[in-house]
Amino acid sequence: MLQILARGGGDAVRDDTFSERLGTIPHPKGQEILVKVLATSINPVDTKVRMRTPSSTHVVLGHDTNGMIVDTGEEVTRFKKGDHVYFMGQGKYPGSFAQYQLADARTAALTPRISSYAEAAVLPVVTFTAYDALFTRLGYISAGYANTGKTILIIGGAGGVGSMAIQLAKWVGLTVIATASREETVDWCKDMGADFVITHHGDLVDQVRALGIQWVDSIFCTTHLSAHWGAMAELIEPQGAIALIDDPDGPLDIRLFKTKSARICWEFALVRTMYETSDMQMQGFTLTKIAQLIDSGKIRSPLTETLYGLTVRNVQKAHIRQESNTMVGKQAIIISP
Structure with missing residues (x-):
């Protein structure tokens, strides 16, 4: 599978900061789900992680995911193959700037029914x-x-x-x-x-x-x-x-x-997954509530800009835009049509 890597400490405008890698599609175990990433987004946490990562290290960033489940671990009961879900990334897994991604099923929820791929992708973290x-x-x-x-x-x-x-x-x-x-x-x-x-x-x-x-x-x-x-x-x-x-x-x-x-x-959105707290499942429950609010028209997606295709250039453009301090709302990257 294709993944986009970020070099630790790399300036977003440098052409050597982001690169492609062909990785192996992982197999889910236990409470894990394997998701085909349909769309992703970028957050300030992505740029901060990039800048704070040692220069000798390359990481797959991306903390927002909207995708379709293609496989599940043996302990997963809430979801099945083919379900469309959205979730925030977890530090122990590579991020969503990739074609496939693992996640803990307890942190995911069914995607809002009325949202497009891009509209749903910008929701989880913010x-x-x-x-x-x-x-x-x-x-x-x-x-x-x-x-x-x-x-x-x-x-x-x-x-x-x-x-x-x-x-x-x-x-x-x-x-x-x-x-x-x-x-x-x-x-x-x-x-x-x-x-x-x-x-x-x-x-x-x-x-x-x-x-x-x-x-x-x-x-x-x-x-x-x-x-x-x-x-x-x-x-x-x-x-x-x-x-x-x-x-x-x-x-x-x-x-x-x-x-x-x-x-x-x-407030640190990833605290429950970072420390695997006893209330980690609240992440999934909260995203379920948020989907209900979206579907009922109480709130709406903050999507304002969309890029198309999982490419080095698009990920770089998203980082540069995020760091410009002029971003209104959020930007999404469509990965799979």
């Missing part, structure tokens, strides 16, 4: 991250309009995670303040359902207060954590909650939040 941040880390109730009267500030509303966080927050009744920086990203956040859009290049505190809002009940910071640390301390409600996914530039003073008794937690 939608699971947003769902887990809102309903596990921040503690909101995951039911329609169940949190009416509460306000959330989503810093970085136009990226993949922000796009889904806005939609999920609106589904459960939250008032959403999103940040963006350009006209097109402001329009995108509004299209996703944000009640208010402010610029993260300006003073967040002044802009939120200008809306007549003194404090917000929660904050979900998806980008530029260090730059907004002080503003978050000012804006969070006493005893409020904050979820973070972006790596800080350096040490941060957590004492700023002491007098607010604020709860601060990290």
Whole structure:
């Protein structure tokens, strides 16, 4: 099978960073499923893994998969051959920039019925991250309009995670303040359902207060954590909650939040599979719920750009685009027609 390799530490614009390899199609065992990859996507985690991998190492990246099951391990009961599934990759398996991929059946779910290959492929990482941040880390109730009267500030509303966080927050009744920086990203956040859009290049505190809002009940910071640390301390409600996914530039003073008794937690979508936690099956259950929300029209895919074909050039283009810091929504790569 064809796989696209990335050289550790390689600059995306260099032609020697990505290469092809013909690998052996693996055989699933136990709880594993073997999936023919129909479409994949790219996330910030892919570029970070590439840059943090030793230069002597080549890896198959890709953490989003939409595909069809072609074989199952002897312990798999939830799926059968021919089922179309989507899932997030697991560190112990090569990624989805390949024609075939292994996965743990407990982490997968049936693909949304109304989604195209590309629309479904961009969902797993960003939608699971947003769902887990809102309903596990921040503690909101995951039911329609169940949190009416509460306000959330989503810093970085136009990226993949922000796009889904806005939609999920609106589904459960939250008032959403999103940040963006350009006209097109402001329009995108509004299209996703944000009640208010402010610029993260300006003073967040002044802009939120200008809306007549003194404090917000929660904050979900998806980008530029260090730059907004002080503003978050000012804006969070006493005893409020904050979820973070972006790596800080350096040490941060957590004492700023002491007098607010604020709860601060990290959201890392791959924690359950990385450590094979006792609740690892929640990954599959959550993706099942997300598929239901897609099929019922409550939320929609953040797909904005599509590339066609599993090629070195397409994977390179996707990495360059991801690292441009101008991406709105998400991009997909169609692998099998």
